Amino acid sequence: MKTSLLASDARTKKRNAAEARFKAYGLSAIVVAMLALAILLTSVLTNGLSSFQQTFIALPVELSAERVDKQGNRDPAEMAKTTTIGYAPLLRDAIVAEVERQGLTTEMSDKDLGDMISKEAAATVRNRVLANPDLVGETVTFDLLAAGRIDGYFKGRVTLESAALDGNTSPEALMIAQELADAGVIETKFNWNFFTAPDASVQRPEAAGLGVAILGSLYMMLVVLFLALPIGVASSIYLEEFAPKNRITDIIEVNISNLAAVPSIVYGILGLAIFINFMEFNQSSPLVGGLVLTLMTLPTIIISTRAALKSVPPSIRDAALGVGASKMQSVFHHVLPLAAPGILTGTIIGLAQALGETAPLLLIGMVAFVREYPAAYTPEAGLFGEASTALPVQVFNWTQRSDPAFVERASGAIITLLVFLLIMNAVAIYLRRRFERRW
Amino acid sequence: MSFMKLTATTAAIALTATTSFARDNVQVAGSSTVLPYAAIVAEVFGENFDYPTPVVESGGSSAGLKRFCEGVGANTIDIANASRAIRPTEVEVCAANGVTDIIEVRIGYDGIVFASDINGNSFEFTPEDWYKALANEHFIDGELVANTFETWDQVNPDFPAQPIQAFIPGTKHGTREVFEEKVILAGCEEGGFFQAMLDAGVDEDTAEGKCMAIRTDGRSVDIDGDYTETLARIEADTNGIGVFGLSFYENNTDKLQVATMNGIVPTTESIAAAEYPVSRPLYFYIKAAHIEVIPGLKDYAEFFVSDDIAGPDGPLAEYGLVSDPELLKVQETVSNEIVMGSGS
Numbered sequence: 001m002k003t004s005l006l007a008s009d010a011r012t013k014k015r016n017a018a019e020a021r022f023k024a025y026g027l028s029a030i031v032v033a034m035l036a037l038a039i040l041l042t043s044v045l046t047n048g049l050s051s052f053q054q055t056f057i058a059l060p061v062e063l064s065a066e067r068v069d070k071q072g073n074r075d076p077a078e079m080a081k082t083t084t085i086g087y088a089p090l091l092r093d094a095i096v097a098e099v100e101r102q103g104l105t106t107e108m109s110d111k112d113l114g115d116m117i118s119k120e121a122a123a124t125v126r127n128r129v130l131a132n133p134d135l136v137g138e139t140v141t142f143d144l145l146a147a148g149r150i151d152g153y154f155k156g157r158v159t160l161e162s163a164a165l166d167g168n169t170s171p172e173a174l175m176i177a178q179e180l181a182d183a184g185v186i187e188t189k190f191n192w193n194f195f196t197a198p199d200a201s202v203q204r205p206e207a208a209g210l211g212v213a214i215l216g217s218l219y220m221m222l223v224v225l226f227l228a229l230p231i232g233v234a235s236s237i238y239l240e241e242f243a244p245k246n247r248i249t250d251i252i253e254v255n256i257s258n259l260a261a262v263p264s265i266v267y268g269i270l271g272l273a274i275f276i277n278f279m280e281f282n283q284s285s286p287l288v289g290g291l292v293l294t295l296m297t298l299p300t301i302i303i304s305t306r307a308a309l310k311s312v313p314p315s316i317r318d319a320a321l322g323v324g325a326s327k328m329q330s331v332f333h334h335v336l337p338l339a340a341p342g343i344l345t346g347t348i349i350g351l352a353q354a355l356g357e358t359a360p361l362l363l364i365g366m367v368a369f370v371r372e373y374p375a376a377y378t379p380e381a382g383l384f385g386e387a388s389t390a391l392p393v394q395v396f397n398w399t400q401r402s403d404p405a406f407v408e409r410a411s412g413a414i415i416t417l418l419v420f421l422l423i424m425n426a427v428a429i430y431l432r433r434r435f436e437r438r439w
Numbered sequence: 440m441s442f443m444k445l446t447a448t449t450a451a452i453a454l455t456a457t458t459s460f461a462r463d464n465v466q467v468a469g470s471s472t473v474l475p476y477a478a479i480v481a482e483v484f485g486e487n488f489d490y491p492t493p494v495v496e497s498g499g500s501s502a503g504l505k506r507f508c509e510g511v512g513a514n515t516i517d518i519a520n521a522s523r524a525i526r527p528t529e530v531e532v533c534a535a536n537g538v539t540d541i542i543e544v545r546i547g548y549d550g551i552v553f554a555s556d557i558n559g560n561s562f563e564f565t566p567e568d569w570y571k572a573l574a575n576e577h578f579i580d581g582e583l584v585a586n587t588f589e590t591w592d593q594v595n596p597d598f599p600a601q602p603i604q605a606f607i608p609g610t611k612h613g614t615r616e617v618f619e620e621k622v623i624l625a626g627c628e629e630g631g632f633f634q635a636m637l638d639a640g641v642d643e644d645t646a647e648g649k650c651m652a653i654r655t656d657g658r659s660v661d662i663d664g665d666y667t668e669t670l671a672r673i674e675a676d677t678n679g680i681g682v683f684g685l686s687f688y689e690n691n692t693d694k695l696q697v698a699t700m701n702g703i704v705p706t707t708e709s710i711a712a713a714e715y716p717v718s719r720p721l722y723f724y725i726k727a728a729h730i731e732v733i734p735g736l737k738d739y740a741e742f743f744v745s746d747d748i749a750g751p752d753g754p755l756a757e758y759g760l761v762s763d764p765e766l767l768k769v770q771e772t773v774s775n776e777i778v779m780g781s782g783s
Contacts (some may be wrong), residue, residue: 162693201478371492385496400665402690
């Protein structure tokens with residue numbers, strides 16, 4: 001039977017069809033994966049992008065002396081006795097006056113009008129007055145945070161319908177807010193505070209920020225970098241280049257691979273037992289967090305460093321030894337520089353993994369309400385010894401709060417965390433592309 | 440280098456980095472119900488005093504008290520928040536670890552409410568309804584038989600034919616204990632089931648245990664997370680009825696509707712007047728040995744129970760705490776550092 005080379009026979013067709021099918025499977029797998037990513041990103045972005053905006057009320061506040069400085073001595077120590085609770089009526093009077101000045105009429109009580117301003121505002125005003133007692137007696141215009149529900153209205157989270165059912169606001173309050181916004185008193189602008197301010201309690205979602213969490217994460221990454229990188233690289237060089245190949249090194253090797261797969265919560269338990277209970281480091285401190293994450297990241301760094309060292313061809317070592325270099329010289333002058341991009345990539349990926357880790361931090365007290373910025377060093381608490389939180393933990397914390405405004409904050413924190421991870425991974429890829437040599 | 444050596448090296452480096460372990464902030468842990476209140480107080484405290492803002496952790500009453508009882512020293516917490524009173528067994532553990540002087544501070548009362556999706560059916564419960572719906576076994580004609588109720592109209596003909604689906608706090612929450620005692624056990628007793636068991640010769644402890652055993656066939660789901668998880672479950676399954684703290688419900692009235700209990704709507708007023716039956720006191724416990732050591736600890740405690748904060752017009756009441764009618768006595772306990780068991 002004659003067959004044409006151009007016409008494919010049944011078997012070729014079958015093989016081609018199998019290939020086409022396989023390609024379709026692969027493509028659909030990618031589509032599913034991309035779809036999952038798209039759904040995740042859309043939900044996070046739609047919920048969270050609004051957290052980068054914040055609603056402010058520009059309010060002239062009359063800082064009357066009888067309210068703020070009862071003794072009249074303009075002494076900050078005496079004036080500090082007036083608490084933020086004492087400042088609240090000041091702000092209430094200010095917004096009532098502002099509503100009148102704008103010619104708006106409302107049936108809302110003065111108290112309800114006052115509740116349109118964030119509880120954080122009293123602290124803002126008080127701090128300004130204490131820092132500058134000369135302001136007492138004058139009328140000063142402050143840019144004050146609007147309450148969470150009012151903020152939610154301008155972001156579309158709160159509507160007139162939901163406000164009617166809501167005990168914490170009312171449609172009247174939203175309508176007044178809308179009229180004040182039309183008059184230019186209420187303004188929504190970019191929210192730098194989200195990145196710098198500390199956490200806030202459930203009554204002030206509008207004031208909550210990531211400042212402490214970002215600082216805590218930064219400290220922990222520093223601890224991880226300065227401990228995990230040298231320890232990891234030193235142990236991999238020794239294991240890969242110097243250690244004899246025998247039973248003991250085999251056991252160590254198996255154990256390291258095994259440790260890389262240990263659930264991270266186990267490191268948290270270990271950290272609690274060793275670093276807090278035995279060595280008595282401070283709870284909730286970035287030092288303990290960093291140490292725990294170091295233990296967790298070490299196997300990752302050792303494995304990737306060993307892979308990078310292995311990928312350097314033996315001919316390089318042989319050539320170095322051949323011209324009279326010692327073993328150590330061959331490793332440090334030739335092998336290590338060639339393996340450096342791989343080591344760096346592994347380290348950055350390990351750091352990124354540590355940055356997003358929550359579980360071990362649960363056990364060492366970092367899932368906490370912390371408002372003080374942790375200092376890098378204090379004589380009392382030592383290096384990185386002050387309480388702090390971390391970015392992923394802040395997300396966890398905020399999703400548990402009862403005020404729905406924290407959902408927006410949590411999504412905003414996720415976006416921030418994702419951006420950090422994206423930057424780290426992009427740097428890792430760039431370094432690999434730029435410096436990696438293939439043989 | 441073995442892993443143990445690595446660990447030792449890491450530890451050695453860290454040890455040289457940190458030489459002293461003093462702490463200048465108050466450290467608090469415990470009940471997730473008390474957490475929002477404690478955070479509100481910590482925030483205002485940090486704003487108005489020269490001390491650093493206390494660090495408040497969550498994790499549940501039992502977990503908090505366990506850490507509280509671990510011992511005395513800067514690496515242990517100063518205050519444990521609890522949504523139930525400390526148990527005698529916990530006091531013993533505390534004492535065994537050297538935590539002997541404990542100051543008990545009752546900050547007020549919290550209502551436990553039953554809420555469901557705002558667009559669903561509304562309910563008027565009695566504790567007996569809940570016992571019938573959620574008990575693991577019913578005592579019928581002198582025998583314990585498995586609970587077979589599937590819908591609410593089987594429990595009480597007045598209810599709609601909505602499938603029974605309850606989301607109740609998990610066992611690590613203090614709220615669970617209150618739910619079992621004030622709702623399930625109360626329902627068992629009110630319905631006469633408890634008495635029936637006693638009459639049938641069952642001893643009291645066993646009968647109580649049988650009354651409070653919750654069914655495990657999926658009609659009742661334990662929520663170990665926070666109320667936000669309960670809310671998410673109800674949003675996903677609109678037949679669900681969840682157990683919430685009053686304050687959580689009051690912050691989410693646009694999504695939830697609350698059920699009455701014995702015909703009483705839960706509000707701070709009805710709880711303060713003891714009309715609404717399901718409420719419990721909230722506490723925090725201070726380690727007296729830390730008062731001299733940790734700066735600001737006593738000021739924080741006194742500030743917490745001051746009229747400005749915990750009083751009926753304070754921020755805690757505004758968030759949903761039912762103010763303690765005996766607040767003055769609580770304030771004296773704190774300012775005089777009266778420890779538990781000292782007889783006063």
